[in-house]
Amino acid sequence: MATTTEPAIEDTGEAPPPPSTGAQLGYAGASRVVTAGNSAQVELFGNVHRSPVRFEGKLKNPLRFREAVSALYAIVGSDFRYAPKDRTQYIAYLRLKRDAAPLGVWHAQQAYFAWMLRNDPTALAILDPIVSVHPDQVMFETFGKDESTYACLAFKRSAFEESQGALPTFGSTNIDFSDALYASTQQVRGYRETSLALGHDGAKPTPEGRKDVLEKKLQVPDSWLRGFLQVQSAATLPFDHVNLSPMDLYNVLRHLRMNGDRKGKKRGLRFELVPGQQPRIVAEPWETVFSTTGDVFRGKAARLVRVWGRRRLMTMKRLLPFVESVDVYLLGSGLPSFWVFRAGDITLTLGLTGFTSANWSSALGFDLMLPRKTQDGxxxxxxxxxxxxxxxxxxxxxxxxxxxxxxxxxxxxxxxxxxxxxxxxxxxxxxxxxxxxxxxxxxxxxLQFRNQREKVAHDLLTRRGAVKIMSENRIAGVGLELTGQVSVEEDKRDYRPQMVLADEGQVRKVTCTCAGFRKHGIKAGPCVHLIALRLAFAEKEAKKAKTDDAVKFETRAFAKRDGEVEHVVQISLERDRVKYRWGLSGQPMRLQAMKFNTETAARSAYFTKLAKIHP
Incomplete structure (x- = not known):
């Protein structure tokens, strides 16, 4: 049985290094662009430690290739996680001023790099993409450093003029993808005849006597690898399809570029989908409405979907002028979204999960939607x-x-x-x-769990009566307040975790009576008891979704737009009470509260009211 003791945290508050998996990458040379006169060749070297993969062809549109690779490079190194103000240089200056010697600066730099090596080993390195050569296309896949952005850049075989003598070798490998390659791709011009050569030996076999291999030894965080695999599985879930024109997305990105995010305010994009009508996109918190010009929404029911990660769409700014259409696949509010940019024979799929360390609650709820197996059946x-x-x-x-x-x-x-x-x-x-x-x-x-705490929380859920939800309190305009009780037999005591969940699953406020939370709060991540409470609530919601007979607490919100004005209706069931709220979005709402003699009567009135509003 797994112990429920939380991982020890040093008094310094420094987090232990994250678990990681070693990756051995070897290349016969550094990927580059070789230019000679009016011709250029993009040489991509594959990983010699994997099965051979080869593809050669002349690019029909070198400029689109350059901008697509540039967008991929921006995604590879993207890191949109919150970073506190770096005071390293200021502290080094104070030490230098105090000691009147340059030795303090050197020590400060060494301490910084030592900390970076322990806590973020990939901060100064770019993780090489996975390239796959298939009978119909060549694909480049990568995952952002902040573990929230997935990208798949695909070139159809029709994007190349293939030589008859060079037959492709199908398979998957890694390619050397460095800052130097990005810099050299900027030399690609439309008037030059540009070809692509992918393989273990680049453009041609290794010259005689040359046996040097460029070795890369990376410690890939398990959380990064787990997120990369999960986003693939997420794409198989049911989705709503939205078609946009490139100008629609440009208008949204221009608004985001001209207006900074507001501290403490919402930062999502809200899709308003009505069957037979063109979708509308609302930028929060300004409530700016963008009417799209693409195809109408062809779903069967109206939907209101909020997605996060909108700033990550900025990585597409260089490819956007070549994009002909944009397809958006929405899995639901608070869940990943996939944006497919089609530029002729080039397609770039951008997956935005929004699951950073700060949004651990939504990530836990998403995990329960996918199978959790460690072996192939x-x-x-x-x-x-x-x-x-x-x-x-x-x-x-x-x-x-x-x-x-x-x-x-x-x-x-x-x-x-x-x-x-x-x-x-x-x-x-x-x-x-x-x-x-x-x-x-x-x-x-x-890779089954994100960390040891999550594993222990799942173990607690398997114990009968170890995790209980003691109360659910709906706070108007805030969210659902959950209070739980987690009994840990090894500690011989009960803990009282508490959290406030927003409508999309985000956590707004947490507290726990355990020693770890009292000492460090949530700086080192949620404690075992908070994770167990969140998982217990997710399991309860999943069971409740199968039948409406046992519903005691539930809230549903509806919105209707009239020009620039949005009318909002919210109906809540709280045991034997039904609360009906209505008004304009962003303004105080009117309230009608009704109390019934039994929970059954309240539940019947609740579903009757829902049927009238949304048949």
Whole structure:
């Protein structure tokens, strides 16, 4: 049985180094762009420690290639996590002034780099993308440093003029992707004939006598690897599709560039989707409405979806002038969203999860939507074998016909395959692909949980009566206040975690009676008891969604727009009470409270009211 003792935290408050997985990358040379006269060649060296992959072809549109690679580079090194003001240089200055010697500055620099090596080993390094050569396209995949942005850059085979003598070798590998490569790609010009050469040896076999290998030894954080795999599985969930024109997105990004975020205010994009109407995008907290000019929303019911990570869309600024259309796939409020930018033969898929360390509550709720398995079952093995041996890609109907799996069994099989790093879902084309992340199988047991605290919290949930939700209090305009009781047998005491959840699952306020929280708060992440309470509430909500008979607490909100004015209606069920609120968005709302003799009568009135508002 796993111990429930929380990880020890030093008095200095410094977090222990994150768990990581070693990655051995070796390249026969550094990727570069070789220019000679009116011709240029982009040489991409693959990882020599993986199976050979080769592709050669002349680019039909070098400028689009340059801007697409530049956008990919911006995503690779993107880090939008909150960073407190860096006072390292100021402290070094005070030490220098006090000691009147330059030695203090040197010590300060060494201490800074030592801390960086322990806490963020990837801060000064760029993680190399995964490139896959398939019969229909060449793909580059990467994941942002802040573990919240996924990108897949795909070039159709029609984007190249392939020489007849150079046959491609299908497979997946890593490529050397450095600052030097980015700088050299800026030399690509439209008037130069530009070709792409991808392989272990770049453009041609290694010259005789040259055996030097560029070795990279990286410690990839397990949380980064886990997030990369999870976003693949997220793409298989049901979604709402929205079509935008490039100008629609440009208007939104221009507004964000001209207006800074407000401290303590909402920072999302709100999609208002009405069947048969063109979608509207609302920028928070200004409530600026952007009417889109793309296709109408073809869903069956009206939806109101909030997504985060809007500033990460700025990484697309260089590719946006070449984009012909934008498809947005929305999984739901507080869940990942996928943005597909189509620029002729080039497609860039941008996945925004919003799951940073500050949004741990939404991440925990999202985890419960996906299967949690550390081994491939027989159904997953069938799907992997079908894609690996026969075709490399297939849609759901083709997989069902060849494997015999149908419905939920097929969905779970492909989700497990994505989480295990063997498959990927190409949401831009609606097909599943065989794409192993690494040459050797991953240690999935290490990636099952984000950290030890989350593992202990799951262990507590398996104990009967160890985690209880004592009260649920709906606070108007704020969220749901949860109070729990977590009994830890090893500690011989009960803990009282408490949190306030917003409508989209974000945590606004937390507290706990454990020693770890009293000493460090949430600086080192949520304690075991807060995680256990959040997981218990998520499980309760999942069970409640299957039937409305047991509903005791629930709140639903509806919005209707009249020009620039948004009317909001909110209905809440609280045991034997029903509360009805209405008014204009952003202003105090009127309240009507009704008390019934029994909970059954209140529940019946609640659902009757819902049916009248939203048939």
């Amino acid at each position: 027989e159904p997953t093995k069938k799907v992997v074998a079908c894609l690996k041996e026969n075709r490399w890609k297939a849609d759901a109907k083709e997989l069902s016909a060849e494997t015999g799996l149908k419905g939920a069994a097929l969905v779970e099989a492909v989700q497990v395959g994505c989480q295990n790093g063997e498959l990927m879902f190409d949401i831009a084309n609606g097909v599943y692909r065989y794409r192993p992340v690494t040459e050797q199988p991953l240690d999935l047991a290490r």
